[in-house]
Amino acid sequence: MNAIVKETVDRCRDAGLRRTKALEELISTLLESGRPMTLAELASSDRLAEQCDKATVFRLLQRLIEHGMVRRLGLHERAAYFTLLLPGRHNDYLICTSCGSIEAIKAPCPVHELEDEIREKTGFRNLYHELEFFGLCPACP
Template sequence: MNPVVKETIERCRQAGLRRTKALEELISTLLESARPMTLTELATSKRLTEQCDKATVFRLLQRLAEHSVVRRLGLHERAAYFTLLVPGKHSDYLICTSCGSIEPIKAPCPVHQLEDEIREKTGFRNLYHELEFFGVCPKCA
């Protein structure tokens, strides 16, 4: 089993979630995905179709989001996308306000330096940020 999957499952157990095959497969699917995935994409993925139904995937995602194991992305009136939150790994996203597509930003995050400064000045611990940029993608423009 992938070490990141193991660590994530341990975080889930510490949060009081039961370790199930569906949980393991959901975490593995999100980890292997190059981009955030929708509930439908996850529920119909090879790994999860044999493990559970769409309602179970939805409930798992809700619990994982409540415990900051996954991040929910997207516009509220459109399908939500989910991505695994891995300590020490960070992604920022571009979200199209027209079609709702989401893609990771392939550039250094400009906020890390500001985050360090805020941490030093305020004394906040475990400080993190989630950065999303909204606009119209080239296909919709």
């Protein structure tokens, strides 16, 4: 098992989630994908298709979201995308309001300095942010 997968599974166990093969495979799939994935993509992936059904994948995703280990992205009327949250790693996203495509922003995050300032002034701990920009992608008219 990959070290990042093991660390994430250990975080899940510390949060009270049962360590199951399906949980390990879901985390591995999200980690290896390198991009946010839909429920359908996850459930039909090579790692998960034979391991569990779509409902089980959905329940696992919901638990991971509740415990702050997975982030749900996308427009509410379109398919949701899911991405693994890892300590020390951060991605902001561009989301097309026409086709629903999602891509990570490949630029420094402009909010990190503000986050540090807010943390210092307010005393908040475990502070984080999620930044999504919405617009029309180059492929959409």
